[in-house]
Amino acid sequence: MSSEADRKILFLLTGSIACFKACELVSRLAKRGIAVQTVATAGALRFVGAATLEGLTGRTPFTDLYEAGRTMDHIRLARWADLALVCPATANSLNRMAAGLADDVIGALFLAWEIGRKPWLVAPAMNATMWEHPATRAARERLAGFGARLLPVGDGPLACGEQGEGRLLEVDELEKHVLAALETGR
Numbered sequence: 001m002s003s004e005a006d007r008k009i010l011f012l013l014t015g016s017i018a019c020f021k022a023c024e025l026v027s028r029l030a031k032r033g034i035a036v037q038t039v040a041t042a043g044a045l046r047f048v049g050a051a052t053l054e055g056l057t058g059r060t061p062f063t064d065l066y067e068a069g070r071t072m073d074h075i076r077l078a079r080w081a082d083l084a085l086v087c088p089a090t091a092n093s094l095n096r097m098a099a100g101l102a103d104d105v106i107g108a109l110f111l112a113w114e115i116g117r118k119p120w121l122v123a124p125a126m127n128a129t130m131w132e133h134p135a136t137r138a139a140r141e142r143l144a145g146f147g148a149r150l151l152p153v154g155d156g157p158l159a160c161g162e163q164g165e166g167r168l169l170e171v172d173e174l175e176k177h178v179l180a181a182l183e184t185g186r
């Protein structure tokens with residue numbers, strides 16, 4: 001069994017207020033010696049800077065499918081990583097992955113990922129009504145059917161001031177899920 005230090009994670013961030021929590025997880029995983037390559041949507045970059053992600057990991061985040069010199073990174077990174085984690089996963093990103101859309105960094109990597117052979121974890125974060133919306137429910141079921149692993153969400157006060165299900169899991173819980181999935185390959 002290889003050590004954590006040989007492990008490679010693709011850490012995909014989408015446009016949620018919970019990006020600040022995700023940065024703490026990125027930092028913890030990198031400090032364990034795991035190679036962490038971040039990927040950020042345009043939405044995620046409204047919440048966290050590319051410089052922060054690069055500073056935490058020592059790797060330039062992948063943010064643009066058409067970036068010169070990185071035009072095949074949606075394939076290369078999908079082959080490189082042992083595990084992918086979408087964290088935080090917005091309602092938009094859940095619905096887009098479930099629809100198989102590939103016109104942004106997350107969608108293209110999701111379709112290029114050998115789903116079922118390597119873990120693709122999804123840690124949702126959204127308002128409770130968005131979480132329970134029939135479109136989001138259907139997307140969750142569809143993603144699980146494809147072989148993605150949906151992590152649970154927390155229940156409690158939400159950033160918008162409402163209460164309910166949809167909070168991003170706490171960092172300790174997220175870290176446990178990631179380390180267990182790295183260990184088992186599921």
Ligand SMILES: Cc1cc2nc3c(=O)[nH]c(=O)nc-3n(C[C@H](O)[C@H](O)[C@H](O)COP(=O)(O)O)c2cc1C
Pocket residue numbers: 013014015016017018041042043044089090091092093125126127130
């Ligand atoms: C302050 C703020 C906080 C937001 N937080 C969330 C969130 O936690 N979950 C979510 O699904 N969308 C949230 N959104 C909306 C998303 O940013 C928006 O749907 C965006 O299109 C998501 O794009 P992406 O999934 O490509 O990153 C938030 C928007 C704003 C302005």
